[in-house]
Amino acid sequence: MAKSLALAGVALLVLTACAEDNPARRGWLPGDRDTTSNTPEITDLWVNSWIAALAVGVLTWGLMLWCMVAYRRRKGETGYPRQLAYNIPLEIMYTLVPLVMVAVFFFYTDQVQRSIDEPYENPDMTIEVYGKQWSWDWNYTYTAANGTEYEVYDTGVQAHLTGEEGVRETLPTIYLPVDHDITFELKSRDVIHSFWVPAFLQKRDMIPGRTNYIYLNPQETGVFDGKCAELCGEYHSEMLFNVAVVEEEEFTQYLDGLNEGHLGDEYNRNPNLHDSDVLTGGDD
Ligand SMILES: [Cu+2]
Known part of the structure; x- marks a missing residue:
């Protein structure tokens, strides 16, 4: 874990250094936002999507870790743990939550796409x-x-x-x-x-x-x-x-x-x- 964190840190340094050398290259970290009239919106969509995805990731990883720790096999326990199947409220949640997440991504993507693809009435x-x-x-x-x-x-x-x-x-x-x-x-x-x-x-x-x-x-x-x-x-x-x-x-x-x-x-x-x-x- 410590090793991969250190690697990620090094990668971050290297990548941001490259981005500064060449303003035309942003890598995966959007740097200079204002190359064209469309780039600020596109950059915001990109960054905010990552923030949303990271928040979902942190929540999911947290719940997984919590399950592993809270429901681990204790000393002296035998047999299978209590089995759980056909839990309707849980299954509705598993369906609805991803649908809502996709709908939110779709909404903002569509909004930016419509905005940048709006034709100029009188282009210069x-x-x-x-x-x-x-x-x-x-x-x-x-x-x-x-x-x-x-x-x-x-x-x-x-x-x-x-x-x-x-x-x-x-x-x-x-x-x-x-x-x-x-x-x-x-x-x-x-x-x-x-x-x-x-x-x-x-x-x-x-x-x-x-x-x-x-x-x-x-x-x-x-x-x-x-x-x-x-x-x-x-x-x-x-x-x-x-x-x-x-x-x-x-x-x-x-x-x-x-x-x-x-x-x-x-x-x-x-x-x-x-x-x-x-x-x-x-x-x-
Ligand atoms: Cu070609």
């Missing part, structure tokens, strides 16, 4: 993200503070993981303006991918012939890791990108350097697959 920017084997295309639609309208794109290439340092700097990078409402339109050109920015605490599948959405407002400038989170073929592990959250001025400078236009469904493996075809598999 819409970015269309295509997953493709094994990189990404981004189409930016944005009206700058000075009125310039952008309809530009960038196309990413697969990371080349050599085992050497410095690959991160070569990854395709998605730029986001800090403090702006952003709608992500998530699509796929070929197979199912998943758009994941761990520091944003959000991840969503990209499904051929479908559009999924993420709505968020980045609150902190910085560079964050992004990756595909759905095994999508041989080089899935090299489907990496950076997310640069920058000030508006730097953002428009970046957009100025991109090509005008839009990389749409015409570059999909099956350009004729549309939302309504998903259940029937399209016309290929």
Whole structure:
């Protein structure tokens, strides 16, 4: 017992030290809460769920220990202890208490989910993200503070993981303006991918012939890791990108350097697959 407590203590120190080195990495202890407009709610749900689970755990472990001690076999006792079966009140309690616990978890999860998935009526920017084997295309639609309208794109290439340092700097990078409402339109050109920015605490599948959405407002400038989170073929592990959250001025400078236009469904493996075809598999 003392040994495992000591181990847990060491693990806690190591893990919290890592979290401080890299603000983008929280490990299992949520550190920096405000990466996006959604992260405080998600962090609270996570932490409070752990507190609730721990309280239930402590109560359950306590009752188990108490039973072991209070009802242990005494000196001179023989035979079976008194047998107890078909105790209706107890069985009702065993059914109701877990149901209530699940209902409480469900209620708060649903509440947070509805809140973060509420679409922006007038987003400041819409970015269309295509997953493709094994990189990404981004189409930016944005009206700058000075009125310039952008309809530009960038196309990413697969990371080349050599085992050497410095690959991160070569990854395709998605730029986001800090403090702006952003709608992500998530699509796929070929197979199912998943758009994941761990520091944003959000991840969503990209499904051929479908559009999924993420709505968020980045609150902190910085560079964050992004990756595909759905095994999508041989080089899935090299489907990496950076997310640069920058000030508006730097953002428009970046957009100025991109090509005008839009990389749409015409570059999909099956350009004729549309939302309504998903259940029937399209016309290929
Ligand atoms: Cu992928």
